[in-house]
Amino acid sequence: MNYSIRGQQIEVTEALREYVEKKLSRLERYFEAPASDVSVTLSVTRDLHNVEVTIPMPGLLLRAEHRSKDMYASIDAVVDKLERQIRKHKTKVNRKFRQRDDSLNLLFREEPSVAHEEEDMLELVRTKRFTLKPMDVEEAILQMNMIGHSFFVFSNADTKEVNVVYRRDDGRYGLIEQG
Structure with missing residues (x-):
């Protein structure tokens, strides 16, 4: 993966850069072909450390953001959010295209044990209907x-x-x- 890491109101030190790359490299195990460009923005606003990560892929845009009092905790949380997004999307793609050969289906590696857990999380439990004024x-x-x-x-x-x-x-x- 190519990482574009930039800072706003913060200097991106080599240690911070290495930490971001190490944590985001965890996501590579989910992809058949690694994502080409990963955009990371680190910023500090009013003592809150914000991390935004965007991973463009063919037919899919993964994006997550987290804000906390600690930059390293924000990095960990944003990677966890991206991991959940990938699992949810992978489950959706696998369920929807089990019978079809689809290019999105080829983006992700198979993990059968996770698929059933994620399907349960996507259960629709309520529907509301109302007139829009x-x-x-x-x-x-x-x-x-x-x-x-x-x-x-x-x-x-x-x-x-x-x-x-x-x-x-x-x-x-x-x-x-x-x-």
Whole structure:
């Protein structure tokens, strides 16, 4: 894997670089062909050490982020998150394409013992149906806060599209629009 490791408000020391590469190399065991480019951003904001990792692959983008008081703990946590993403995606691909030959299926090595555990984790336990009321983004944020959720699905009165507002980790809000 080619690692692109950069720092924002932090110097990337050789020890830090080696630690990142050692931890991320754990993920290579999941791939038939190693991912070509891995982008890692280390940053420090208000005493929180943030690690963002992006691994582009054919037909798939793996991305994880973690923030904590310790940079090494953040690196460990982000690698664990990526590992879970890979397992979940691999289980989904294996289940969906068992009978078909698919290029995504060839990205991952077989691990039969993990597949059954992951299938259990993907069980749908509840379905909700509701009518989307047209509203603007500000009203959607107010509705989300009133019901105490971290996201809210609504029909955007301006664009007539289905949108999602959500509360970000930094306390501000984000908007997801249809593409």
